[in-house]
Amino acid sequence: MNKPRHVLGISGGKDSAALAIYLNDKYPTLNFEYYFCDTGKELDETYQLIENLESYLGKKILKLENDELKGSKESPFDFYFKSFRGYLPSPQARWCTAMMKIKPFEKFVSGKPTISYVGIRGDEEREGYISREANIQSIFPFRRNIWSNDVLTEFFTPGNQSKVQEFLTTYHRGNDLDRFIAILNEPIDFERNNKTETEKVLKRKLHGSLDLGIPEFNRTVFDFLKTTEYPLATEVDFELLDNEDILVREDIFRILRESGIGVPKYYEKVEFEVDGQKGEYARSRSGCFFCFFQQKIEWIWLYEQHPNLYKEAMEYENEEENFTWTPNESLAELIQPARIKQIKLGHIQRSSKEESKKSPYLLDILEGTERDGCNTCFL
Structure with a gap:
């Protein structure tokens, strides 16, 4: 497997912009690729934010679009609006997201191992977009837990417990090791119909593990990932493993203001x-x-x-x-x-x-x- 790419999508919103600034300043050795999926229907402040970020980061933010738009004089939204015969997108039919965000992103990645950095904050209870493509792995640097739910499911799956325990002794000793093993031993059934209960147990396992040490948990997960096909499996180390920062909304506004990028007027x-x-x-x-x-x-x-x-x-x-x-x-x-x-x-x-x-x-x-x-x- 090839070494993974490190990509960060700029939506024009405050969180992704702050994430780009934060990672650029804290992890300058990571070679980030930045992209923007333009719908052609953004507010002017969004385009100004993109320009400001390009100046700050010293890198071009690549504008993504699908091949069928080449040569078209219409905006991406208008092009697909006509393709869908005037049917407006809605929460139940998000063709705008599928055609103007996800499709060009997965084409941009083009099947290569990729780490996608997502700006969900530490004060939010949501997962964000997780690609179904096996070559794309999401990381959440602002949260206490940087791993996506698909990774956690693999890590806490009962069938993988013996494999996980092999890595625990590297980072845990004594009572902490016993407590972590007890967390692993708590029954969880990912096949059951009661999804709510499964999610509750998974969250309890996650927070119990993090309470025993965030870097220790991250390194245990990282070692486990090396036995999988996830993009991080080929990495010798990963700089974010020891990061214990948890950033909330106030931090996002602070980063934007202190960097000089500024908060979009809207x-x-x-x-x-x-x-x-x-x-x-x-x-x-x-x-x-x-x-x-x-x-x-x-x-x-x-x-x-x-x-x-x-x-x-x-x-x-x-x-x-x-x-x-x-x-x-x-x-x-x-x-x-x-x-x-x-x-x-x-x-x-x-x-x-x-x-x-x-x-x-x-x-x-x-x-x-x-x-x-x-x-x-x-x-």
């Missing part, structure tokens, strides 16, 4: 007033300006801050076929004065319930919208 809060009540709104994500994962308050933000883009988003809708960006409501209906008022008042009410968290970022109170979005697009 994350900045804008004040509004309705019925004498004051509120604030912003955009919670990168990605297409008409992303169907947006909350209603974010659509209102787009309408009031970028009316031309909102109008463009409206032109894609076909109300006769019920092809609208939001279920059962067109963008024309969404911006009726009474509806705008209702959405804003509802947002103010939800926001006030979250004030006790004392977060300086509106992103914390947009109903967890980041976690609901497409992980491939919004890192």
Whole structure:
């Protein structure tokens, strides 16, 4: 097996940008390849962020696209929108993700062993995009646990227990070794229908193992991986094994500001007033300006801050076929004065319930919208 490539996708969002800066500064010997899947429907701030990152990293961020787009004068989104005969993407039919993100990425990798670095933070409970291709392995540097669920499943599978125990004695002694063996011995059934219970046991095993030492756990997993076909199997060592950093949202904003890259303007809060009540709104994500994962308050933000883009988003809708960006409501209906008022008042009410968290970022109170979005697009 060839040595793996190290790749990092830049979505235009804060997390992937901060991850690129963080890894570049902390692990300068790793030869990262950066890429960006352009839909042609990003906000201007996204493209500016890409330019700023290229200057900071001293490397070109490769723009990926599929072969069928070559020679086309249309944006990638418009090209595929026509291919799907005007059928808008949705949470149930994410052709945008499949055609403009995953397909060009897997073509870029081209079957070669690849380590893909993902910017999911230490304060998030989500896994992110895991490729089904055996040659692609995901790593999560911001989290306490850097390994993906597929790796953990292999590591904690009962049939691999004896193999895992061979590596434990290198990093554990005495009581810690006994505790780790007890963790391995806890029954877990990956074949059972009760997925919720399996995930609960897996999480318990993971955190119990990490409590005995993050570097020790990472090195045990790494040694185990050398007996598999994972891309890291060919590596003599891996620099992130001893990293105990856990980065959360506040760290992401700090990295962007201290580096001089800056936070994209669409994350900045804008004040509004309705019925004498004051509120604030912003955009919670990168990605297409008409992303169907947006909350209603974010659509209102787009309408009031970028009316031309909102109008463009409206032109894609076909109300006769019920092809609208939001279920059962067109963008024309969404911006009726009474509806705008209702959405804003509802947002103010939800926001006030979250004030006790004392977060300086509106992103914390947009109903967890980041976690609901497409992980491939919004890192």
